[in-house]
Amino acid sequence: MNDSASYLEFLRFCLDSSMPAPQCVKDINWHKLLEFGVKHTISGLFAPTVLLKNGKLQRDDFQGNKPSDEDVMEWVFEDYRLRKLNQTMFERTAKASEWFAENGFRNCILKGQGNALMYPDPMLRVPGDIDIWLEGGREKILEFTTKYYNKHASKIHVDFPMFKDASVEVHFTPSTLKNPYTNKKLQQFFSSVADEQFSNKVSTPDGKISFTVPKTEFNVVYQLIHLYRHLITRGIGLRQVIDYYYLLRKRKEENPTQEDNKRVIADLKKFKLMKFAGAISYILHEMLGLGKEYLVVAPDKKEGVFILNEILEGGNFGKYESRLEQKLDETQGHFKRFLVLEAFNFRLLKHYPSEVMWMPILDLKRSWLNHHLEDDDD
Numbered sequence: 473m474n475d476s477a478s479y480l481e482f483l484r485f486c487l488d489s490s491m492p493a494p495q496c497v498k499d500i501n502w503h504k505l506l507e508f509g510v511k512h513t514i515s516g517l518f519a520p521t522v523l524l525k526n527g528k529l530q531r532d533d534f535q536g537n538k539p540s541d542e543d544v545m546e547w548v549f550e551d552y553r554l555r556k557l558n559q560t561m562f563e564r565t566a567k568a569s570e571w572f573a574e575n576g577f578r579n580c581i582l583k584g585q586g587n588a589l590m591y592p593d594p595m596l597r598v599p600g601d602i603d604i605w606l607e608g609g610r611e612k613i614l615e616f617t618t619k620y621y622n623k624h625a626s627k628i629h630v631d632f633p634m635f636k637d638a639s640v641e642v643h644f645t646p647s648t649l650k651n652p653y654t655n656k657k658l659q660q661f662f663s664s665v666a667d668e669q670f671s672n673k674v675s676t677p678d679g680k681i682s683f684t685v686p687k688t689e690f691n692v693v694y695q696l697i698h699l700y701r702h703l704i705t706r707g708i709g710l711r712q713v714i715d716y717y718y719l720l721r722k723r724k725e726e727n728p729t730q731e732d733n734k735r736v737i738a739d740l741k742k743f744k745l746m747k748f749a750g751a752i753s754y755i756l757h758e759m760l761g762l763g764k765e766y767l768v769v770a771p772d773k774k775e776g777v778f779i780l781n782e783i784l785e786g787g788n789f790g791k792y793e794s795r796l797e798q799k800l801d802e803t804q805g806h807f808k809r810f811l812v813l814e815a816f817n818f819r820l821l822k823h824y825p826s827e828v829m830w831m832p833i834l835d836l837k838r839s840w841l842n843h844h845l846e847d848d849d850d
Contacts, residue, residue, distance in 0.1 A: 493533035512710035516596030586685035
C-alpha cells in the first residue's frame with residue numbers, strides 16, 4: 473500500500489468511529505502524515521486520533537509504531553494552532569457579517585466557518601478566507617465597498633481587507649460556471665433562492681458567536697458547484713470533499729423528502745453536474761466510508777478514480793501540482809505559458825466538455841483585460 477492509500481485509509485478511520493483500527497497504523501510515518509494533512513488542508517481531522525483525544529485509537533493499536541515525542545509535539549502544535557486560528561476566524565466572521573448588516577446589506581457566509589460548524593469539533597477544520605455573499609448586486613455592492621477600499625473586482629467578488637488577520641472576499645454571487653448558457657441558469661437559480669439564505673442564522677456550540685449561512689439544500693448544490701469550479705480552474709483539496717461529506721451527513725439528519733431529492737437532482741442536471749456528482753459520491757462512499765443512504769447521486773467509479781487522482785496530484789488549489797513543473801518556466805513568454813496551461817487544462821475535455829471548451833476563450837479575454845492568467849475564484 474502506498475503512502476496516499478495508507479493516509480486515506482487512516483482518514484476513513486478518523487471519520488468513522490465504528491471502524492476498527494486499520495492495519496496501516498503500524499507503518500504510518502506520523503511526520504509525513506502531518507505533511508499530507510497540511511497539503512490537503514485536513515490536518516485537524518487526524519490530530520485528535522493521533523493524540524489519543526477521541527478514543528478511536530488506543531495505545532495498543534499502534535503495534536510498535538507509536539509516535540515519537542517529536543511527532544507528538546508537532547501534532548500538539550498543529551492542534552493548538554488550528555484552535556487558536558479558528559477562534560479568530562469565528563470572531564472575524566461574525567464581525568464581518570454584523571458590520572455589513574448594519575450598513576444595509578443582508579448577507580450570509582459561504583463555506584468557511586459555516587462549514588466548520590458541521591464538523592464534530594468546529595475548532596479543527598483548517599480555515600481559509602471569509603467569503604461573504606451580500607444582497608444587492610454587483611453595482612450597489614461596489615459603490616459601497618469602494619468608499620473604503622478601491623480594489624480590482626472579479627466577476628464573482630471583490631477583496632475587502634477589513635482585518636489584518638483574516639482575508640475577506642465580498643461576493644456579488646456565490647459562484648459562476650464557464651459555459652455562459654449554463655451560467656445564466658445558475659445565476660437565475662441563485663437569485664430565486666437568495667432571500668431565504670440571508671435569514672438562516674447559526675451559532676457556535678457555546679452560543680457566543682452567531683452569523684448567517686445558506687441553508688443545507690442550497691449548499692448541497694452550491695458546494696458541489698464550488699468543488700467543480702475548483703477542479704476546472706485550480707484544483708480540489710480534500711478539505712472541500714470532507715466539507716461535502718459532513719454536509720451530506722447534516723442533510724440526512726434534517727430528513728429530506730423525496731421532493732427535496734428530486735429538486736436537487738433537477739438542479740444538478742440543469743447545471744450539467746451529474747457526472748461530477750457521481751464522481752464525488754464514489755470518493756465519499758468508497759474512499760471515505762459515507763453510507764449510500766447519505767448520497768444524492770449514485771457513485772460513478774470510473775469518474776471517481778479520475779477525480780481522486782486529480783485531488784491527490786494537485787492538493788488544495790492545485791498548489792502541489794507536479795505535472796506542470798517541467799512544462800512551465802517563469803522565463804517563458806506570456807503567450808507560451810498561456811498555451812501550456814490551456815493544453816494542460818484540456819486533459820479535462822473528454823470529462824467535462826461543457827466547461828472546458830469555453831476556457832481558452834474566457835482566459836484570453838481575461839488575460840487581455842488583466843494582463844495575467846490567474847483565476848479570479850477563491
